[in-house]
Amino acid sequence: xxxxxxxxxxxxxxxxxxxxxxxxxxxxxxxxxxxxxxxxxxxxxxxxxxxxxxxxxxxxxxxxxxxxxxxxxxxxxxxxxxxxxxxxxxxxxxxxxxxxxxxxxxxxxxxxxxxxxxxxxxxxxxxxxxxxxxxxxxxxxxxxxxxxxxxxxxxxxxxxxxxxxxxxxxxxxxxxxxxxxxxxxxxxxxxxxxxxxxxxxxxxxxxxxxxxxxxxxxxxxxxxxxxxxxxxxxxxxxxxxxxxxxxxxxxxxxxxx
Ligand code: DAK
Numbered sequence: 515x516x517x518x519x520x521x522x523x524x525x526x527x528x529x530x531x532x533x534x535x536x537x538x539x540x541x542x543x544x545x546x547x548x549x550x551x552x553x554x555x556x557x558x559x560x561x562x563x564x565x566x567x568x569x570x571x572x573x574x575x576x577x578x579x580x581x582x583x584x585x586x587x588x589x590x591x592x593x594x595x596x597x598x599x600x601x602x603x604x605x606x607x608x609x610x611x612x613x614x615x616x617x618x619x620x621x622x623x624x625x626x627x628x629x630x631x632x633x634x635x636x637x638x639x640x641x642x643x644x645x646x647x648x649x650x651x652x653x654x655x656x657x658x659x660x661x662x663x664x665x666x667x668x669x670x671x672x673x674x675x676x677x678x679x680x681x682x683x684x685x686x687x688x689x690x691x692x693x694x695x696x697x698x699x700x701x702x703x704x705x706x707x708x709x710x711x712x713x714x715x716x717x718x719x720x721x722x723x724x725x726x727x728x729x730x731x732x733x734x735x736x737x738x739x740x741x742x743x744x745x746x747x748x749x750x751x752x753x754x755x756x757x758x759x760x761x762x763x764x765x766x767x768x769x770x771x
Pocket of ligand 1: 580621
């Protein structure tokens with residue numbers, strides 16, 4: 515494998531780093547293949563309870579590789595290539611994923627961040643959907659997810675101008691949960707991951723699934739899912755542990771059972 519994705523295990527968390535710094539971590543087929551393989555491996559690993567996807571200081575990811583892939587791509591080759599299956603595979607990861615963004619998160623990079631469960635950013639972060647400058651539009655969910663986050667009028671302005679959104683504005687529009695200092699952004703993101711990793715994994719999984727359903731279903735369907743998931747959690751050992759720890763004034767230890 516070409517090592518375009520690096521994995522660092524720091525149990526109970528793991529950091530998955532896109533590693534093509536010379537092209538601002540642009541996505542090509544190798545990156546997507548390695549990214550999906552790494553995430554699926556970690557998702558199957560009970561010792562890992564929260565994942566961090568990141569790039570480097572300059573770029574989280576500058577989107578699809580324009581020079582490698584877009585120059586030769588045709589409508590027919592892309593249709594036949596089934597590009598979306600790898601993106602769908604990332605969407606199906608159960609372990610909570612934090613996107614830790616420093617520098618550019620553009621095009622498919624911004625879309626990759628938006629597939630994650632939480633986005634946090636260094637104050638240096640710049641988000642954008644600049645596809646319009648290439649004569650195309652976002653193709654991995656940008657028009658849909660950014661609109662659900664920011665609303666029609668803000669999403670259109672960002673997508674039609676292709677401008678870069680700074681970290682503070684990204685926080686103001688609800689794209690980013692926390693903005694961290696440039697000196698500590700990755701450590702801060704990992705600390706958040708460790709906090710999430712201490713929580714009961716089955717509850718965490720069902721919480722993120724329920725939140726995702728709020729994007730795609732009616733309120734009634736979402737409430738129905740939430741209610742059933744809530745009842746299901748009463749069958750877990752972790753619910754007994756959490757309630758017992760509260761009653762006995764001690765710290766809970768969750769096992770994912
Ligand atoms: N692809 C290829 N190379 C890239 C790149 C990219 N996206 N971004 C940067 N690079 C390369 C540059 O060409 C340059 O290479 P050399 O000249 O050194 O050989 C090197 O990285 C450093 O870039 P710069 O010299 O430009 O560095 P700066 O720091 O000045 O600027 C920048 C960084 C990220 C602002 C700038 O490079 C830039 O604007 N890059 C393009 C960003 C962009 O337009 N992204 C959107 C691409 S379209 C889908 C899945 C995915 C997608 C669509 C559909 N399906 C599942 C259907 C995604 C589409 C996209 O992302």
